[in-house]
Amino acid sequence: MQVPWSDVLKVGDTEIDTQHEELFRRVNLLLKMTDTICLTKCVIPLFRHTREHFSHEEEVMRRIQYPDILPHIIAHNHLLKRLNELAVSIANETFVKNDWQTFFHAWLINHIESSDRPLLGYINTHALPLDHIMPAHTYGGGFLNDSTTPYGARR
């Protein structure tokens, strides 16, 4: 069971929508895998992409002094903790695909609708010029290095 990306999930910011679409692609790639080696090869870049994406959203929220930043960051931290548990379950070979399919469905759809869409709604309501408050290098420029890995290890 894949988690299909759809244009109805777009929140209206090109950069965040592109990151979300990439997140779906990485999740679906992982869900196709059946052996531990391939699952491990997928989960590490998925974790990194997710961290980088969350960092991007959190930087946006800080810059606009978003009033609901705290619950949004708490939600991100919870999701990263779950991804860490996913990585551990793969390493321990206790990974149960059906459980994680359910998790990803709930996460990807619910978080976008309940947390990310209100953020973009706030930006639009307050006519905040997102393109002008984001430095160009904050995403995809390698501000996260290779030391950012799951398993809770940050060297």
Ligand SMILES: [Fe+2]
């Ligand atoms: Fe978010």
